[in-house]
Amino acid sequence: MKRVALITGINGQDGYYLSRFLKGKDYEVHGITSCSKPGIGEPPENCYYCDFADGSNLNEIMDKVKPDEVYHLAAQSHVRLSFDLPVYTAEVTGVGTLRLLDAIRYFEQQNDKQVHFYQASSSEMFGKVVETPQSETTPFHPRSPYACAKVFSYWQTINYRESYGMFACNGILFNHESPRRGEAFVTRKITQAVARIKLGLQDKLYLGNIDAKRDWGFAGDYVEAMWLILQQEKPDDFVIGTGETHSVREFLEAAFGAVELDWKKYVEIDPQFYRPAEVELLCADPTKAREKLNWEPKVSFEELARMMVEADLKRTRQEKILNESTD
Numbered sequence: 001m002k003r004v005a006l007i008t009g010i011n012g013q014d015g016y017y018l019s020r021f022l023k024g025k026d027y028e029v030h031g032i033t034s035c036s037k038p039g040i041g042e043p044p045e046n047c048y049y050c051d052f053a054d055g056s057n058l059n060e061i062m063d064k065v066k067p068d069e070v071y072h073l074a075a076q077s078h079v080r081l082s083f084d085l086p087v088y089t090a091e092v093t094g095v096g097t098l099r100l101l102d103a104i105r106y107f108e109q110q111n112d113k114q115v116h117f118y119q120a121s122s123s124e125m126f127g128k129v130v131e132t133p134q135s136e137t138t139p140f141h142p143r144s145p146y147a148c149a150k151v152f153s154y155w156q157t158i159n160y161r162e163s164y165g166m167f168a169c170n171g172i173l174f175n176h177e178s179p180r181r182g183e184a185f186v187t188r189k190i191t192q193a194v195a196r197i198k199l200g201l202q203d204k205l206y207l208g209n210i211d212a213k214r215d216w217g218f219a220g221d222y223v224e225a226m227w228l229i230l231q232q233e234k235p236d237d238f239v240i241g242t243g244e245t246h247s248v249r250e251f252l253e254a255a256f257g258a259v260e261l262d263w264k265k266y267v268e269i270d271p272q273f274y275r276p277a278e279v280e281l282l283c284a285d286p287t288k289a290r291e292k293l294n295w296e297p298k299v300s301f302e303e304l305a306r307m308m309v310e311a312d313l314k315r316t317r318q319e320k321i322l323n324e325s326t327d
């Protein structure tokens with residue numbers, strides 16, 4: 001019998017890589033999306049619509065899918081936006097997780113079956129860091145409505161594990177990127193601008209705090225860690241990252257460097273992209289994941305920047321040809 005996985009936020013970057021990975025392992029993959037609504041745009045096959053700010057159809061979805069594993073990736077995940085939409089972010093990114101955990105608990109009771117649950121926890125929870133690198137034992141100091149909501153979800157996951165014996169785990173993932181990253185996140189914003197500047201479609205790139213440092217890895221590598229976390233004998237929490245930190249400046253250097261341009265000629269600072277409270281430095285200590293999951297990232301920082309620039313160049317060239325042919 002095929003194992004059945006349910007992925008929330010299947011329409012996002014991580015949902016894409018995870019469903020491909022699981023299909024490669026012969027899973028039957030189902031998804032939850034908030035992007036297409038019945039009657040407006042039907043969800044694709046094996047996908048269900050759910051708004052995590054409501055969640056009233058989660059019991060129904062659990063009954064239909066009867067999953068062995070649930071990967072909870074859905075969230076309002078943009079940190080800057082969470083300052084403008086704090087209550088919505090708390091509803092979706094925080095209480096939404098609780099709604100799902102409770103639907104799983106109910107399903108387990110009714111069906112006498114154990115579901116393995118993965119919560120997409122975030123390095124943003126470390127926020128104003130008290131030690132570097134950050135491991136599973138580093139205390140949290142969240143610095144945004146998004147990070148506060150993720151801390152809530154982190155503890156609810158542990159609470160359901162301890163209260164009801166659920167196989168519920170946290171993967172504390174540091175920043176992970178790819179050509180499928182949303183355009184509002186800094187890496188993709190940069191690589192898209194590099195492509196447009198190189199092809200003569202844009203001449204400036206406006207950014208916020210370029211001294212911030214992040215531990216950036218490739219999303220395609222990180223979904224394997226999500227799966228490994230749910231294959232362990234006991235439920236547990238893991239930090240997933242590369243162990244290397246780079247500033248936004250260094251990403252600019254790598255991305256513009258990939259097409260032999262000097263970023264200093266094109267980048268300007270615009271305070272509208274500053275955050276009311278910033279997370280200055282994140283760097284993972286992934287020792288536990290290396291030792292217990294036998295997991296290691298494969299794509300380096302430079303390879304990641306180059307991969308994203310090349311994908312954006314290809315996409316932008318096609319757009320340019322299309323625009324020129326319809327002019």
Ligand SMILES: C[C@H]1O[C@H](OP(=O)(O)OP(=O)(O)OC[C@H]2O[C@@H](n3cnc4c(=O)[nH]c(N)nc43)[C@H](O)[C@@H]2O)[C@@H](O)[C@@H](O)C1=O
Nearest residue numbers: 077079122123124174175184185186187207208209212273
């Ligand atoms: C792990 C974690 O990873 C992500 O959160 P993030 O680190 O906030 O990602 P980002 O790409 O928005 O910002 C990275 C850094 O770059 C700085 N920065 C400068 N100038 C711009 C700028 O113009 N735009 C943006 N977005 N950032 C800028 C910004 O101030 C910050 O210091 C999410 O996936 C989140 O869901 C998550 O869980």
